Amino acid sequence: MKALIKTKRGKGNVELVDNYPEPQIADHEVLLKVKAIGMCGTDYHIYTDEFPSNPPVLLGHEFSGVVVKRGSKVQGFSEGTRVVSELSVKACGTCVYCKTGNAHICPQKTSPGHGIDGACADYIKMPYHLLHQVPDTVSDEEAALVEPSAIVVHALLERTRVNVGDFVVIMGPGPVGLLALQMAKIAGAGKIMVVGTTADEEVRLPLAKKLGADYVVNCQKEDPLQLVQELTGGLGVDLVVEGAGAVSAINMGIEMLRKHGKMCVIGIPGEEYIQVKWKTSVFKAIQVIFSYSSSSTSWDLVLKMLEKKVLDVKSLISYKAKLEEWEEIFRKVSEGKVIKAVLEP
Ligand SMILES: [Zn+2]
Ligand SMILES: [Zn+2]
Incomplete structure (x- = not known):
């Protein structure tokens, strides 16, 4: 089958091949024909080797598919069922995390797309207990975006919680930011401000406005901190969502928060050690909530939001292509020119 492979560690080393062997399923697994990949x-x-791979x-790792073959021990999910799949493959099921519904942080977990074979191919195999059926009214492309949406739901609605009326x-x-904006709205946030840079001015900030942001700010042209002070009468905001992983954004977020405010951290910085305004954080007694990956319940919630049409992931898909165009896509992603690209095998 056709497959996009990382052949060895190091910068680059990615190639598209035609003759990769089809996955062989075990008793508890299903074979999925891949329909769309985010x-x-x-x-x-x-690709650049900044993220570990095996x-x-x-x-x-962001995909939707249809069941084409089932192992003998698979329950439900008949052939032809459209599905998405959580990524907690090989989670042990017995550790403290697995037993408390947090298989996504199990030390044994291995994820498709970097730990084990992912979805950039004609077929992928998955254990059936990780599958979720996709509602008929949700397209394959939209379903491919359930995974990143679930990350944001887990971070913002399960771990952090947005209160009705919050200034976010x-x-x-x-x-991540455009999904967080929508989740904050769904949760009843009072006012929402989205902060970007000049690079975001053409596509991303206008889309934030369209998706319901009350204020969009280019921080290279306008001081978001000053605007926050004006809009809150000097108090500061209730919640900052850190989706950038940038030190400057983290520190600006700390400055913007009111006392007892919350910061929800989803972005991953490049370095292990970064300089943050620790003393200011102590004096304000802010709460910092880190979040990683997505819980099983967050997948259910996203699928319900898509079915009820309260979450718009369609607007985020700014590019559709075939797997053959992967190099072009990677270039566009690196330049920030597309918000989300969806590929078809
Ligand atoms: Zn475990
Ligand atoms: Zn992703």
């Missing part, structure tokens, strides 16, 4: 920053960072391995600031209008 490309994200992580895929690009696997080559040779197929890329692609979102740092970074990338896919």
Whole structure:
């Protein structure tokens, strides 16, 4: 089958081949024909080798597919069922995390797309207990974006919680930021500000406005901190969503928060150590909530939001292409020219 492979560690080393063997399913697994694959920053960072991978391995962790073959022990999910799949493959099921519904942080977990073979291919195999059926009213392309949406739901609605009426600031209008904006609205936020840079002015900030942001700010032209002071009478905001992973954004977020304010951290910085305004954080007694990956319940919630049409992921898909165009896509992702690209095998 056709497959996009990271052949070995190091910068680059990605190639599209025609003759990759089809996955062989075990009793508890299903074979999925891949329908749509979302490309994200992580895929690009696997390409540049800034994100760890276990080559040779197929890329692609945001996907939707249809069941074409079932192992003998699979329950439900008959052939032809359209599905998405959580990524907690090989989670042990017995550790403290697995037993408390947090298989996504199990130390044994291995994810498709970098740890084991991913979805940038004609077929992928998955254990059936990780599958979620896709509602008829949700397209394959939309379903490919359930995974990044679930990350944001887990961070913002499960771990952090947005209170009705909260003033929320979102740092970074990338896919995560644009999803966070919508989640904050769904949760009843009072006012929402999205902060970006000049590079975001053409596409991302206008889309943030369209998706319901009350204020969009280019921080290279206007001081978001000053605007926050004006809009809150000097008090500061209730919640900052850090989706950029940039030190300057983290510190600006700390400055913007009111006392007892909350910061929800989804962005991953490049370095292990970064300089943050620790003393200011102590004096304000802010709460910093880190979040990583997505819970099973967050997948259910996203699928319900898509079915009820309260979450718009369609507007985020700014580029559709075939797998053959992967190099072009990676270039566009690296330049920030597309919000989300969706590929078809
Ligand atoms: Zn991703
Ligand atoms: Zn476990």
